[in-house]
Every structure is written in structure tokens, then in C-alpha cells.
Amino acid sequence: EIVLTQSPGTLSLSPGERATLSCRASQDIRDRYLAWYQQKPGQAPRLLIYGASSRATGIPDRFSGSGSGTDFTLTISRLEPEDFAVYYCQQYSGSPPYTFGRGTKLEMK
Amino acid sequence: EVHLVESGGGVVRPGGSLRLSCATSGFTVDDYGMGWVRQAPGKGLEWVAGINKNSATRSHADSVKDRFTVSRDNARNSLYLQMNSLRAGDTALYYCVRGFLRGPLDYWGQGTLVTVSS
Numbered sequence: 001e002i003v004l005t006q007s008p009g010t011l012s013l014s015p016g017e018r019a020t021l022s023c024r025a026s027q028d029i030r031d032r033y034l035a036w037y038q039q040k041p042g043q044a045p046r047l048l049i050y051g052a053s054s055r056a057t058g059i060p061d062r063f064s065g066s067g068s069g070t071d072f073t074l075t076i077s078r079l080e081p082e083d084f085a086v087y088y089c090q091q092y093s094g095s096p097p098y099t100f101g102r103g104t105k106l107e108m109k
Numbered sequence: 110e111v112h113l114v115e116s117g118g119g120v121v122r123p124g125g126s127l128r129l130s131c132a133t134s135g136f137t138v139d140d141y142g143m144g145w146v147r148q149a150p151g152k153g154l155e156w157v158a159g160i161n162k163n164s165a166t167r168s169h170a171d172s173v174k175d176r177f178t179v180s181r182d183n184a185r186n187s188l189y190l191q192m193n194s195l196r197a198g199d200t201a202l203y204y205c206v207r208g209f210l211r212g213p214l215d216y217w218g219q220g221t222l223v224t225v226s227s
Binding site for chain 1: 146153154155156159168170171204208209210211212213214215216217218219220
């Protein structure tokens with residue numbers, strides 16, 4: 001089973017700032033099958049990024065993903081008030097289980 | 110528009126059973142793998158089970174293996190999760206998701222709450 005470690009656990013930033021979230025895997029994620037999800041309180045998660053760097057339908061271009069192998073990054077170039085939420089990475093490479101990281105809470109400073 | 114609507118959650122005693130359902134609409138369900146993800150209160154996301162489009166391939170997390178079974182009925186546009194031998198640790202919001210083998214989870218339902226308590 002691939003273990004995903006997200007850091008930091010909590011990130012405190014202000015609107016307009018740049019956010020950088022990390023997801024590190026315990027083994028190589030083949031074909032860059034790594035996704036990022038956003039979850040706001042009381043809501044279901046929403047797919048942001050798939051294939052490590054492709055934005056899902058309707059996702060603003062301030063969200064970008066990068067990385068390969070075991071190290072992946074979600075960047076929000078300029079934070080909007082609605083971006084403060086919890087972010088999860090998930091790998092869907094090879095055979096199940098398709099594990100999630102524990103999440104990074106992005107809070108407003 | 111894609112919709113996934115879960116039902117079947119509730120309160121059940123330890124050792125009991127529940128069957129969750131997910132009604133799908135807005136897409137051709139036969140073309141997609143489907144699955145279940147759960148979230149315990151105040152915790153993160155846990156992938157639970159997945160099934161490919163023709164039910165030939167199913168997989169379950171180790172934490173639920175031999176107790177939970179995922180299935181689907183494409184004619185009814187529906188996905189199911191049969192949960193047996195429920196434990197307190199299974200208490201969670203269960204989400205129906207579109208996506209499975211080597212695919213992201215691109216649509217999520219709003220979830221159905223399962224509470225296992227005596």
C-alpha cells in the first residue's frame with residue numbers, strides 16, 4: 001500500500017498570498033496518477049487536479065499541480081477567500097487500495 | 110449534469126448490517142468504474158471499495174475486506190455497498206464516487222451517514 005504524507009498539516013496565509021502544499025509518496029506513483037481534492041466544511045470533496053497537473057473541469061487557473069515520482073505539489077498562486085479549505089492528495093496508480101493523504105488545512109491568517 | 114445520490118445510512122448496533130445505495134444520473138454509468146469513500150467524524154478520507162464498469166473487477170480496503178461487498182446494477186443506474194459485521198470504527202459519512210481503476214474520483218455524492226453504536 002502506498003502511504004501519502006501531506007505537509008504542512010495546517011497552513012496559515014492571507015488572501016492574495018501564494019500557497020504551496022506538498023504530498024510525498026512512500027513509493028513511486030507510476031504515470032503520475034496523483035489527484036488533489038478540495039473539501040469545504042459540510043461539503044463533499046471536489047476534484048481539483050488529476051494526473052498530477054491537469055485541472056478538472058471548471059477549476060480556476062490559479063490552481064496548479066506539479067511533480068512526479070514520489071514528490072508532488074499543489075500551488076494556489078493567489079489565494080481567494082473561497083480557497084480556505086482542507087486539501088487532500090490521492091494516488092490511483094496500479095492496483096487498489098487508492099490511498100489518500102491525511103490532508104492540509106489551509107486557514108486564513 | 111452528473112448526480113450521485115446515496116441512501117441507506119442510519120444507526121445500527123455493532124455486529125449488524127446495512128446496505129447503502131447510490132442512484133446515478135446524468136451520465137452513462139456503464140462507461141465508468143464506481144466506488145465508495147468514507148470519512149469518520151472530524152477525520153480524513155478513506156477509500157473503501159471500487160468496482161469496474163462491468164463488475165469483473167472489485168476491490169475493498171483491508172479494513173473492510175470480508176465484511177463489505179461492493180456491487181452495481183447498470184440497468185438500474187445504481188451502485189451498492191453491503192456492510193456486514195459492522196463495528197464502531199465503521200461510523201462515518203459514506204460517499205459514492207465516480208472513478209476506479211487508474212482514474213480520479215471526478216464526481217462525489219453528498220454522502221450518507223452510518224452510525225454504529227449500542
